[in-house]
Amino acid sequence: MRETAxxxxxxxxxxxxxxxRSMAARRLATLWPDLAGKNVLGxxxxxxxxxxxxxxxNRLVLAMPxxxxxxxxxxxxxxxxxxxxxxxxxxxxxxxxxxxxxxxIEEAETTxxxxxxxxxxxxxxxxxxxxxxxxxxxxxxxxxxxxGAGRPYxxxxxxxxxxxxxxxxxxxxxxxxxxxxxxxxxxxxxxGAERFGETVWPRFSGLVLVEAIKRLYAPSDIGHxxxxxxxxxxxxxxxxxxxxxxxxxxxxDG
Numbered sequence: 484m485r486e487t488a489x490x491x492x493x494x495x496x497x498x499x500x501x502x503x504r505s506m507a508a509r510r511l512a513t514l515w516p517d518l519a520g521k522n523v524l525g526x527x528x529x530x531x532x533x534x535x536x537x538x539x540x541n542r543l544v545l546a547m548p549x550x551x552x553x554x555x556x557x558x559x560x561x562x563x564x565x566x567x568x569x570x571x572x573x574x575x576x577x578x579x580x581x582x583x584x585x586x587x588i589e590e591a592e593t594t595x596x597x598x599x600x601x602x603x604x605x606x607x608x609x610x611x612x613x614x615x616x617x618x619x620x621x622x623x624x625x626x627x628x629x630x631g632a633g634r635p636y637x638x639x640x641x642x643x644x645x646x647x648x649x650x651x652x653x654x655x656x657x658x659x660x661x662x663x664x665x666x667x668x669x670x671x672x673x674x675g676a677e678r679f680g681e682t683v684w685p686r687f688s689g690l691v692l693v694e695a696i697k698r699l700y701a702p703s704d705i706g707h708x709x710x711x712x713x714x715x716x717x718x719x720x721x722x723x724x725x726x727x728x729x730x731x732x733x734x735x736d737g
Contacts, residue, residue: 544574590634
């Protein structure tokens, strides 16, 4: 069963949730410093991370799976939230330039079908960022918190899933190095934990982020599976040798 939108809203309103959001948003900003003029889709529960970008976007839509429920958010064009059925998205092909999926892939019933649908609605050369729990981190083991729900991923596993859905992974990042305990949510501790984690134990972060591109003309490995035999230039081929000998005899008779 998915984490509910109400519980996710309560988590991000808490000091621990706000600390988690700020650390993950900092890493997201290194991948996406600006989304001005872009059509953006947030899938899962992405509003806490997309809110800072909302003013500059051309259009921002929040799609929340039916098992999670939805909370209405007001955008520049009215209510920006839509409740989706299963993994299906009520949007036309290539409708968005950027997609952020948070609290989405870990709890999807069919991961590949969900990624395939996200691929469909992403524009060519558009970019997607998947943010989810790191299977090697402490937050994936915190069952009482939202990041402890569903199936966690390593960065390698996440990239493999994206490739299987025809995306081309580009870069990855790690975030959230404090333990999942409220005591460590103070700003002074958060800053120190981020610096320490990024330099000492990056693979044990609470979250992993992977960015990928939708490339319609990605290079294919087909045609390179078989070795090409090296041509042999030593000696004269038999057919040529026969012709050379015949030419020499004809000249001698003449």
